[in-house]
Amino acid sequence: xxxxxxxAPTLRRLTNDQFANTVRDLLxxxxxxxxxxxxxxRVAGFLSAGxxxxxxxPRGTENxxxxxxxxxxxxxxxxxxxxxxxxxxxxxxxxxCSRQFVEEFGRRAWRRPLSADEVERMATLADTAGDxxxxxxxxxxxxxxxxxxxxxFLYRVELGADADGDLPRRYTDFEIASRLSYLIxxxxxxxxxxxxxxSGLLSTDDGxxxxxxxxxxxPRATAGLQSWFxxxxxxxxxxxxxxxxxxxxxxxxxxxxxxxxxxxxxFAYVAIDTDGDLRDLVTTRTTFVDRELAALYDxxxxxxxxxxxxxxxxxxxxxxxxxxxxxLALNAHPVSSSATLRGKFIREVFLCAQLPGPxxxxxxxxxxxxxxxxxxxxRVQIHLTDPGCAGCHRNMDLIxxxxxxxxxxxxxxTMEEGAQIDASGELDEVPFADAVGLAxxxxxxxxxxxxxxxxxxxxxxxxxxxPGQFEALEHLAELFAGDGHRLEPLVVExxxxxxxxxxxxxxxxxxxxxxx
Amino acid sequence: MSKFLLDRxxxxxxxxxxxxxxxxxxxxxAMLNVNGTAFADGTALPRRFVLYxxxxxxxxxxxxxxxxxxxxxxxxxxxxAPLADVKSKLSVVTGMQVKVPNRIPHWSGAAGLLTGIDPxxxxxxxxxxxxxxxxxxxxxxxxxxxxxxxxxxxxxxGGVSFNGPNNRNPSEDSPRAFYDRIFGTGFVAPGEDPIIxxxxxxxxxxxxxxxxxxxxxxGRVGTADKQRLDQHLSGIRDLETRLQRxxxxxxxxxxxxxxxxxxxxxxFTDLLDKGRLMADLAIMALACDQTRVLSYTFTGPxxxxxxxxxxxxxxxLTHNEIAPQPQVDAIVKQIMGELGGFVGKxxxxxxxxxxxxxxxxMLGTSxxxxxxxxxxxxxxxxxxGGACGFLKQGVHYRSETRENASKVMLSLQxxxxxxxxxxxxxxxxxxxxxxxxxx
Numbered sequence: 043x044x045x046x047x048x049x050a051p052t053l054r055r056l057t058n059d060q061f062a063n064t065v066r067d068l069l070x071x072x073x074x075x076x077x078x079x080x081x082x083x084r085v086a087g088f089l090s091a092g093x094x095x096x097x098x099x100p101r102g103t104e105n106x107x108x109x110x111x112x113x114x115x116x117x118x119x120x121x122x123x124x125x126x127x128x129x130x131x132x133x134x135x136x137x138x139c140s141r142q143f144v145e146e147f148g149r150r151a152w153r154r155p156l157s158a159d160e161v162e163r164m165a166t167l168a169d170t171a172g173d174x175x176x177x178x179x180x181x182x183x184x185x186x187x188x189x190x191x192x193x194x195f196l197y198r199v200e201l202g203a204d205a206d207g208d209l210p211r212r213y214t215d216f217e218i219a220s221r222l223s224y225l226i227x228x229x230x231x232x233x234x235x236x237x238x239x240x241s242g243l244l245s246t247d248d249g250x251x252x253x254x255x256x257x258x259x260x261p262r263a264t265a266g267l268q269s270w271f272x273x274x275x276x277x278x279x280x281x282x283x284x285x286x287x288x289x290x291x292x293x294x295x296x297x298x299x300x301x302x303x304x305x306x307x308x309f310a311y312v313a314i315d316t317d318g319d320l321r322d323l324v325t326t327r328t329t330f331v332d333r334e335l336a337a338l339y340d341x342x343x344x345x346x347x348x349x350x351x352x353x354x355x356x357x358x359x360x361x362x363x364x365x366x367x368x369x370l371a372l373n374a375h376p377v378s379s380s381a382t383l384r385g386k387f388i389r390e391v392f393l394c395a396q397l398p399g400p401x402x403x404x405x406x407x408x409x410x411x412x413x414x415x416x417x418x419x420x421r422v423q424i425h426l427t428d429p430g431c432a433g434c435h436r437n438m439d440l441i442x443x444x445x446x447x448x449x450x451x452x453x454x455x456t457m458e459e460g461a462q463i464d465a466s467g468e469l470d471e472v473p474f475a476d477a478v479g480l481a482x483x484x485x486x487x488x489x490x491x492x493x494x495x496x497x498x499x500x501x502x503x504x505x506x507x508x509p510g511q512f513e514a515l516e517h518l519a520e521l522f523a524g525d526g527h528r529l530e531p532l533v534v535e536x537x538x539x540x541x542x543x544x545x546x547x548x549x550x551x552x553x554x555x556x557x558x
Numbered sequence: 559m560s561k562f563l564l565d566r567x568x569x570x571x572x573x574x575x576x577x578x579x580x581x582x583x584x585x586x587x588a589m590l591n592v593n594g595t596a597f598a599d600g601t602a603l604p605r606r607f608v609l610y611x612x613x614x615x616x617x618x619x620x621x622x623x624x625x626x627x628x629x630x631x632x633x634x635x636x637x638x639a640p641l642a643d644v645k646s647k648l649s650v651v652t653g654m655q656v657k658v659p660n661r662i663p664h665w666s667g668a669a670g671l672l673t674g675i676d677p678x679x680x681x682x683x684x685x686x687x688x689x690x691x692x693x694x695x696x697x698x699x700x701x702x703x704x705x706x707x708x709x710x711x712x713x714x715x716g717g718v719s720f721n722g723p724n725n726r727n728p729s730e731d732s733p734r735a736f737y738d739r740i741f742g743t744g745f746v747a748p749g750e751d752p753i754i755x756x757x758x759x760x761x762x763x764x765x766x767x768x769x770x771x772x773x774x775x776x777g778r779v780g781t782a783d784k785q786r787l788d789q790h791l792s793g794i795r796d797l798e799t800r801l802q803r804x805x806x807x808x809x810x811x812x813x814x815x816x817x818x819x820x821x822x823x824x825x826f827t828d829l830l831d832k833g834r835l836m837a838d839l840a841i842m843a844l845a846c847d848q849t850r851v852l853s854y855t856f857t858g859p860x861x862x863x864x865x866x867x868x869x870x871x872x873x874x875l876t877h878n879e880i881a882p883q884p885q886v887d888a889i890v891k892q893i894m895g896e897l898g899g900f901v902g903k904x905x906x907x908x909x910x911x912x913x914x915x916x917x918x919x920m921l922g923t924s925x926x927x928x929x930x931x932x933x934x935x936x937x938x939x940x941x942x943g944g945a946c947g948f949l950k951q952g953v954h955y956r957s958e959t960r961e962n963a964s965k966v967m968l969s970l971q972x973x974x975x976x977x978x979x980x981x982x983x984x985x986x987x988x989x990x991x992x993x994x995x996x997x
Contacts, residue, residue: 050780051780052779052780052782052783053779053783053786053787080726080728081726081728083724083726085683086680086683092724095685095723095724095782095786096724096725096786097721097722097723097724097725097785097786097787097789097790098725098786098789098790098793099721099725099726099727099728099789099793100706100707100721100727100792100793100796101709101727101728101730101793102728102793103790103793103794103796103797104739104793104796104797104800107761107765107797111761160771163767163770163771164767166767167760167763167764167767170760170763171757171760171763174756174759174760175756175757175760184760184761184763184764187761187764188764188767188768191764191765191768192767192768192771192772193768193771193772193775193787193790194771194775199775201778201779282714284862284863284871286864286870286871375862375870375871375874376862376864376870376871376874377864377869377870377871377874378874396681396682398681399661399662399663399681399682400663402660402661402662402663402666402932402934403660403931403932403933404931404932408877408878410878410880506680506683548778548779548780549780549781549782550780550781551781552781553781553782553785
């Protein structure tokens with residue numbers, strides 16, 4: 043076993059997606075989600091890791107209270123309440139029934155059994171309110187609102203527990219249940235998973251593996267694992283995509299959503315439906331378009347409404363994610379493309395390099411179009427030749443220039459300002475001629491496959507890896523490569539490894555150190 | 559209204575559905591003292607703070623006024639010309655420098671000025687080291703009003719108000735949502751009866767239970783998590799205060815009235831129209847004493863909005879446009895026009911013998927000065943309002959020695975009545991203020 047020093051455990055607030063998924067699982071698929079919690083923030087490239095440090099603002103806390111009552115009222119609607127209420131109340135106050143409800147619903151909402159004190163605390167709210175409002179179900183809404191406003195619901199409380207003797211600290215079985223379900227389903231554990239935790243099955247190798255495989259086999263695993271991909275690719279930024287429509291007539295209110303669908307469907311096709319090599323995400327000629335994307339890409343439009351699988355022709359420059367609107371438009375400017383932003387994203391997100399930010403006092407202006415310098419490549423030459431810029435910019439621009447055949451919204455082009463575009467470049471000193479060549483070089487880069495593993499662990503564990511985890515990560519990366527770079531074996535190997543199961547000690551040292 | 563009611567603030571106590579309800583009759587404008595600077599019982603008119611933030615700085619050579627001193631001793635610069643109508647109501651401080659290390663473009667300046675502390679965290683994952691100045695004031699005076707502070711903006715996703723590390727106060731960018739929050743359920747206009755609702759007491763009991771749960775959890779978590787939960791707890795306490803306010807008499811300020819409802823679909827053909835509507839609603843929230851601390855983010859750091867008649871996004875242009883950057887200059891003038899309009903509106907709200915503007919301190923600033931180089935020299939600092947007689951208005955103070963911009967922040971702390979004797983840490987620390995903008 044590789045050496046491992048696990049990170050100190052931290053509370054993780056539910057992301058907005060997790061909040062919505064969790065509420066639907068608790069109260070029913072047709073529940074109306076009243077709104078969003080505080081915006082998610084990104085740390086180490088992931089919203090899932092930002093959740094490890096973010097705190098709720100006063101405004102967010104105000105929203106939470108309001109959402110809790112809106113949800114509680116829906117839960118107690120006559121045609122829905124029987125699904126979550128396991129007893130028939132005997133009057134406006136029924137202490138036994140309210141306690142039974144708090145025990146059962148509370149275990150699902152807090153992802154663990156409640157203590158007797160906690161049951162009493164929440165059930166008393168229902169009893170008092172039932173008396174005041176002269177209605178049992180109206181009263182129960184206040185217990186539900188209390189459960190949903192509590193930190194035990196809003197945060198994933200995974201703190202670990204000391205084990206017997208010299209054994210390392212490990213997450214408790216209920217905490218492991220949460221870690222599994224939020225990783226694979228991006229939602230709360232179901233009753234079967236909580237039962238497995240309660241019976242101690244998750245402490246056994248066979249019991250744990252059986253639950254991992256059960257979760258992976260469930261249809262909802264596709265959407266759950268798409269959440270990892272979406273977080274990795276920053277697809278959550280798409281709704282804010284801003285393009286100047288006078289420059290890009292293909293921009294529309296619906297394009298960002300279509301671009302997101304294309305990327306998600308491509309991921310599901312490569313990683314899940316065909317159980318393929320994840321590196322093929324950047325080389326596949328298969329993609330999924332609706333009529334709007336077909337027009338953007340100059341492909342034959344699908345006959346029916348909605349999305350259809352299509353193959354880009356062999357001679358097309360479009361390959362995989364790097365030829366898609368989501369990546370190309372997000373990593374560009376409102377009126378132009380950007381070799382720097384595209385190269386930076388590939389360097390940081392696909393290859394896990396940490397690039398320093400630009401010096402704050404750098405003059406970052408790009409020379410204007412002139413007779414001699416019409417293409418972006420000619421205009422950013424200073425990035426590549428000035429010693430003050432080249433150190434970093436060669437690491438980004440030489441990659442991104444390979445995508446210059448795609449404009450700021452992913453339209454294919456061969457000319458810019460009347461001049462022929464040269465889309466050659468290099469990645470780690472391996473030259474390529476164009477976007478197809480870039481995709482192939484990236485696919486073969488020795489950093490790409492381990493970076494996919496890091497991306498999974500950052501998302502799963504909610505922090506940027508530290509030296510104490512490097513050896514375990516390398517071991518996991520070897521297993522991943524040995525399994526053909528496939529998603530399902532990666533999830534299985536991770537979730538049954540100490541990297542996922544072991545917890546560091548709670549860090550109660552001085553606050554300054556927490557930010558060093 | 560009979561004199562009896564005026565003289566005797568009748569308190570009705572009732573019991574409804576088991577919940578105690580307190581109903582107090584409102585004080586009236588007639589209860590102001592003779593010179594209109596305080597209520598008759600000696601309570602001063604509330605002092606407020608407003609932060610007005612815009613993205614991507616300005617062009618110092620076009621921004622710095624001509625001449626220094628008071629009144630006619632100085633003239634507005636080309637970029638400040640749109641402030642002509644309110645020149646006598648504000649001061650401009652130039653030549654100052656934000657003293658934190660300039661490591662994070664757009665954010666070192668914003669965080670360095672508004673917290674006085676260098677941002678913390680790992681490369682690429684920076685966050686603010688402490689609360690922004692609006693929240694420092696909110697900690698002091700926020701408990702007096704229904705909302706501890708309010709944050710609004712014209713654009714989504716921005717905002718420079720922080721409670722502490724990794725805890726931004728998100729700006730509300732929907733006029734409709736903002737209206738519903740402030741002027742919808744829970745708002746009591748002057749002269750209206752307080753809200754009588756048995757569920758208010760029940761909701762407070764739920765908050766008590768949630769605070770007990772939170773305190774239990776705090777005993778098990780690490781130091782950083784404890785700080786996060788403390789911030790969450792303080793938000794819960796704010797909510798309790800708010801529920802309590804609903805049962806009390808509404809604040810009575812002559813200019814307060816329920817505004818018209820904004821369009822439900824939030825559709826605006828011109829973003830600047832939306833920004834003006836947000837400003838109107840936010841100013842009415844101040845006039846109605848719903849809050850005493852407001853952050854108005856016109857545009858947040860690095861904003862890239864393409865202004866009407868301009869070729870490219872604002873941020874892009876600050877880097878790509880060739881000097882002297884006529885399009886950037888035009889955008890700054892447009893922003894200053896909006897800022898001037900905002901100050902003018904504050905000055906149109908009558909309070910006693912003066913206006914809302916006389917009873918507040920407003921800081922107008924950005925995340926840097928010259929956008930092209932992310933400079934923290936020649937920092938843009940506009941201080942408007944009288945702060946109930948504390949601030950001198952109509953001054954241009956210019957530093958020729960790159961003084962610490964924190965000095966302006968200390969003047970604002972003094973204007974807001976804070977007893978703290980210093981502002982900032984490290985190189986940004988100061989225990990001096992800008993006496994020239996104070997009375």
